[in-house]
Amino acid sequence: MLDLLAGFVNELRNAGLPVSLTENLDAMEALQHIPIEDREAFKYALGATMVKNNAHWRAFETVFEVYFSLRGPEYKIAEGETDLDAMWREMQEQMRQEGDSRGNQGGSLDSLTPEEIAQMLMSALMNGDQAMMRALAKQSVQRFAGMEPGRPVGGTYYLYRTLRNLDLDGMLEKLMEASRQQVGGELTALEERLEKDEYNDRIDQFKKEIEAEIRRRLVADRGAEAMAKTLRKPLPEDVEFMHASRDEMQSLKKALQPLTRKLAARLARKRKHGRKGPLDFRNTVRHSLSYGGVPAEPKFKYPRPAKPELMVVADISGSVAAFARFTLMLVYAIQGQFSKVRSFVFIDGIDEVTDYFKGEEDIANAIHRVNTEADVVWVDGHSDYGHAFEVFWERYGKDIGPKTTVLLLGDARNNYHASQAWVIKEIKSKARRVYWLNPEPKSYWNTGDSIVGDYGTHTDGVYECRNLRQLEGFVEKLA
Amino acid sequence: MAHRFESVQQVRDGLRDVNYLADDGISGVAFLADRLGKPILVEGPAGTGKTQLAKSIADMTGARLIRLQCYEGLDESKALYEWNYKKQLLRIQADRGSDSWSDIHDDIFGSDFLLTRPLLEAITADDPVVLLIDEVDRVEVETEALLLEILSEYQVSIPELGTITAKQIPLVFLTSNNTRELSEALKRRCLYLHVDYPDMEREKQIVLTKVPEVSENLADQIARIVRSIRQIDLKKAPSVSETIDWARTLVLLGIEHIDAQQAKDTLHILLKYQSDIAKASKELSVDK
Numbered sequence: 001m002l003d004l005l006a007g008f009v010n011e012l013r014n015a016g017l018p019v020s021l022t023e024n025l026d027a028m029e030a031l032q033h034i035p036i037e038d039r040e041a042f043k044y045a046l047g048a049t050m051v052k053n054n055a056h057w058r059a060f061e062t063v064f065e066v067y068f069s070l071r072g073p074e075y076k077i078a079e080g081e082t083d084l085d086a087m088w089r090e091m092q093e094q095m096r097q098e099g100d101s102r103g104n105q106g107g108s109l110d111s112l113t114p115e116e117i118a119q120m121l122m123s124a125l126m127n128g129d130q131a132m133m134r135a136l137a138k139q140s141v142q143r144f145a146g147m148e149p150g151r152p153v154g155g156t157y158y159l160y161r162t163l164r165n166l167d168l169d170g171m172l173e174k175l176m177e178a179s180r181q182q183v184g185g186e187l188t189a190l191e192e193r194l195e196k197d198e199y200n201d202r203i204d205q206f207k208k209e210i211e212a213e214i215r216r217r218l219v220a221d222r223g224a225e226a227m228a229k230t231l232r233k234p235l236p237e238d239v240e241f242m243h244a245s246r247d248e249m250q251s252l253k254k255a256l257q258p259l260t261r262k263l264a265a266r267l268a269r270k271r272k273h274g275r276k277g278p279l280d281f282r283n284t285v286r287h288s289l290s291y292g293g294v295p296a297e298p299k300f301k302y303p304r305p306a307k308p309e310l311m312v313v314a315d316i317s318g319s320v321a322a323f324a325r326f327t328l329m330l331v332y333a334i335q336g337q338f339s340k341v342r343s344f345v346f347i348d349g350i351d352e353v354t355d356y357f358k359g360e361e362d363i364a365n366a367i368h369r370v371n372t373e374a375d376v377v378w379v380d381g382h383s384d385y386g387h388a389f390e391v392f393w394e395r396y397g398k399d400i401g402p403k404t405t406v407l408l409l410g411d412a413r414n415n416y417h418a419s420q421a422w423v424i425k426e427i428k429s430k431a432r433r434v435y436w437l438n439p440e441p442k443s444y445w446n447t448g449d450s451i452v453g454d455y456g457t458h459t460d461g462v463y464e465c466r467n468l469r470q471l472e473g474f475v476e477k478l479a
Numbered sequence: 480m481a482h483r484f485e486s487v488q489q490v491r492d493g494l495r496d497v498n499y500l501a502d503d504g505i506s507g508v509a510f511l512a513d514r515l516g517k518p519i520l521v522e523g524p525a526g527t528g529k530t531q532l533a534k535s536i537a538d539m540t541g542a543r544l545i546r547l548q549c550y551e552g553l554d555e556s557k558a559l560y561e562w563n564y565k566k567q568l569l570r571i572q573a574d575r576g577s578d579s580w581s582d583i584h585d586d587i588f589g590s591d592f593l594l595t596r597p598l599l600e601a602i603t604a605d606d607p608v609v610l611l612i613d614e615v616d617r618v619e620v621e622t623e624a625l626l627l628e629i630l631s632e633y634q635v636s637i638p639e640l641g642t643i644t645a646k647q648i649p650l651v652f653l654t655s656n657n658t659r660e661l662s663e664a665l666k667r668r669c670l671y672l673h674v675d676y677p678d679m680e681r682e683k684q685i686v687l688t689k690v691p692e693v694s695e696n697l698a699d700q701i702a703r704i705v706r707s708i709r710q711i712d713l714k715k716a717p718s719v720s721e722t723i724d725w726a727r728t729l730v731l732l733g734i735e736h737i738d739a740q741q742a743k744d745t746l747h748i749l750l751k752y753q754s755d756i757a758k759a760s761k762e763l764s765v766d767k
Binding site for chain 1: 673
């Protein structure tokens with residue numbers, strides 16, 4: 001048991017969760033107080049003591065699945081497992097009865113045709129029958145995934161194969177059809193929407209069952225440690241903008257919102273409580289009256305740090321679009337911290353997009369408009385930083401003043417066009433600060449057609465901004 | 480020391496008796512907190528019943544609830560203790576000349592002249608108490624350190640008096656709306672509980688318990704609609720308390736079956752931003 005937990009904690013740390021020694025000890029102590037055979041309680045005991053950030057919960061759940069899913073009551077291919085220790089085996093004994101009844105169900109399922117399975121799945125989904133859904137998930141994985149021991153393919157491959165055979169999208173249609181018939185006629189728009197959400201929810205649940213089943217089988221095949229390694233995913237704040245998958249993008253977007261809220265609160269606080277202002281003589285004298293004219297309590301003026309004016313110039317060509325999008329979102333979400341924000345986007349031509357954000361409450365909408373409506377293509381739609389900067393200087397250069405901070409976003413991959421780095425030099429001489437944010441890893445800078453060094457020498461700093469964590473750190477510095 | 484709870488199930492049932500529907504996570508962590516003698520840090524979106532949890536636990540165990548509302552600028556004189564210096568002054572003036580200096584000195588720093596604030600009060604209480612430190616994320620990082628001693632050792636050190644140790648370990652709840660990252664030191668000392676929006680079935684049950692007049696059918700509909708709305712990308716998703724408000728409104732209006740128009744008309748109870756309302760009514764296609 002101890003070894004198992006040690007491995008588990010180790011894996012959590014590998015996945016990036018900061019589990020301290022005391023937390024580990026707490027977890028051990030917590031386990032003494034809960035009934036060990038209750039898997040849910042076991043999970044929450046570990047979670048409450050070791051995971052102190054909600055964003056990390058997903059990662060924790062995955063690792064937990066891998067390490068302890070074999071020991072769950074639903075599991076019945078445990079024979080080959082060697083590192084199960086006595087306690088778990090005992091538990092399995094207790095659960096065997098339940099397992100048997102399940103097993104029988106599984107046995108009867110074996111003889112069904114695919115059509116019958118689809119039929120059963122549909123009725124299970126319709127009634128939200130959890131036990132049935134679980135049994136069916138097991139059955140479909142066994143039947144459709146075609147898993148072979150020792151085959152070096154990822155779980156996604158099996159998942160894809162299983163789902164393709166089940167045709168869940170078609171299932172949704174059929175379910176909707178069925179519920180329409182049930183009511184006898186048309187559903188109102190509202191009802192239709194509600195039904196759809198309900199079924200979507202159930203289908204998602206079913207998919208999760210399938211995933212869990214595949215994972216269980218893979219763990220049995222390969223062992224927990226190897227499996228955990230392949231499943232290890234970066235935490236949302238560590239996902240790289242440039243290589244994020246669609247799911248990761250979603251979770252990034254979700255992570256961004258609380259982050260901006262936090263950032264704004266922190267900046268406002270910093271502004272208020274930062275250093276003290278100069279001595280407020282009048283106020284001090286006024287307060288000295290209550291001490292008989294002795295200025296015992298010096299009063300200070302509130303500091304009034306200047307709010308910077310921000311100009312964001314972002315490359316939105318394919319490779320770095322995601323990064324630009326996130327930065328713009330972040331900047332606009334905390335625009336109260338700046339006296340003015342203007343934004344420009346370019347590929348080889350440049351366009352001002354500030355207006356898209358005006359009067360638009362939903363930042364995501366504005367970003368969408370930026371991507372679709374802004375006029376950023378000049379010749380061929382390949383990044384040309386030189387030309388874009390030149391035009392920027394010509395059109396908007398006069399607006400840069402001593403209060404302006406200019407943010408340049410991009411990977412500076414210029415397709416071997418002229419760099420026109422003099423523009424940056426000119427901007428620098430007029431603006432308060434000029435920063436360059438590069439979403440590429442530092443080791444890639446100045447390789448190939450990247451000329452970030454050419455521009456960088458004229459700025460106040462070039463920062464690597466590959467993930468939310470780095471971006472957050474930079475923005476805090478900025479305001 | 481005797482434990483408050485026998486089992487997780489008991490916590491759960493007890494909470495149900497005081498109209499708080501807990502899920503496995505909530506009741507499990509509350510149980511553990513009692514056994515391990517550790518505070519619980521409750522995080523989650525606004526309006527999901529974080530504060531209510533502490534109140535309900537107090538209710539259930541028959542303990543007194545001591546609440547410390549955190550805000551920016553909270554300091555130890557408002558959270559821990561303060562010397563009642565007016566009384567000290569009176570004491571000195573009352574028998575001027577009679578006592579020697581050292582007598583007075585010892586006297587005025589006695590517990591008679593100590594004003595207890597919530598944290599100290601929770602520790603020195605003889606009766607069972609539940610301590611609720613509300614919205615702990617509002618205090619500055621430096622003030623957070625104030626809490627560390629009391630949270631890990633259940634004691635308060637007062638330079639003039641020495642250390643005051645708890646007579647009994649109170650159940651401590653800290654809530655946070657997550658407007659900033661709490662320090663590692665604080666998190667390490669607590670059990671962590673994230674309270675999220677309940678799933679549909681639980682939300683329905685919550686509506687049924689909190690608004691007894693509502694019919695089963697209507698509660699089901701309410702829960703479904705709220706779930707759909709939460710799936711939309713909104714500025715502020717409807718909270719549980721807003722759901723309950725909505726249910727109350729519908730009951731008051733005498734609505735038994737929500738149709739599109741009624742949903743649209745009462746949407747402003749669930750959602751507090753104009754853009755959210757517009758978006759939701761469009762998404763639920765109640766505009767057609």
